[in-house]
Amino acid sequence: MGMSNNKIINGFHHVALRAYDFDKTVQFYTEGLGFEEKLYWGDGDGRVVLLDTGDGNYLEVFAGGKEKDMPEGPYFHLAFRTEDVDGAVESAVRAGAEVTVEPKDVILGDNIPTPVRIAFVKGLNGEVIECFKSTGENKL
Numbered sequence: 001m002g003m004s005n006n007k008i009i010n011g012f013h014h015v016a017l018r019a020y021d022f023d024k025t026v027q028f029y030t031e032g033l034g035f036e037e038k039l040y041w042g043d044g045d046g047r048v049v050l051l052d053t054g055d056g057n058y059l060e061v062f063a064g065g066k067e068k069d070m071p072e073g074p075y076f077h078l079a080f081r082t083e084d085v086d087g088a089v090e091s092a093v094r095a096g097a098e099v100t101v102e103p104k105d106v107i108l109g110d111n112i113p114t115p116v117r118i119a120f121v122k123g124l125n126g127e128v129i130e131c132f133k134s135t136g137e138n139k140l
Helices: 022-034 083-094
Strands: 010-019 038-040 048-052 057-064 076-080 097-109 114-122 126-132
Touching: 010 114, 022 048, 022 057, 048 097, 076 083, 083 097, 083 114, 083 126
Parallel strands: 010 057, 076 126
Antiparallel strands: 010 076, 038 048, 048 057, 097 114, 114 126
16 A cells, blocks of 8 residues: 655544434533533534543534434544645545535634634545644634
């Protein structure tokens, strides 16, 4: 397997979990495993929380999971850090990925508004990959 010198991804950022029971899931990961709540936003089935796993990587928990409605299972995307979201998407497309969400700037968090740049691609096996960059003062 060849190595490339044009490293565009800077590491793992988060895995996203769609929870069947949002409150119990958050409680499990915070009280049971010691993760810390970093950001949260939304309400009802639109709630999301970003939990710090302790090493600068995160578990993103989404409300609204329905066991029978999730053919991909509860984990539905993984995110990689990059300093160049647009370049990462272009590189992934050249390697055979399909863009599912074009690069865009969004604000995450109700408790601490956090600007980020994100994009999503579908990998060669159907896996959903997010390219993620913190763009404001509150770095994730």
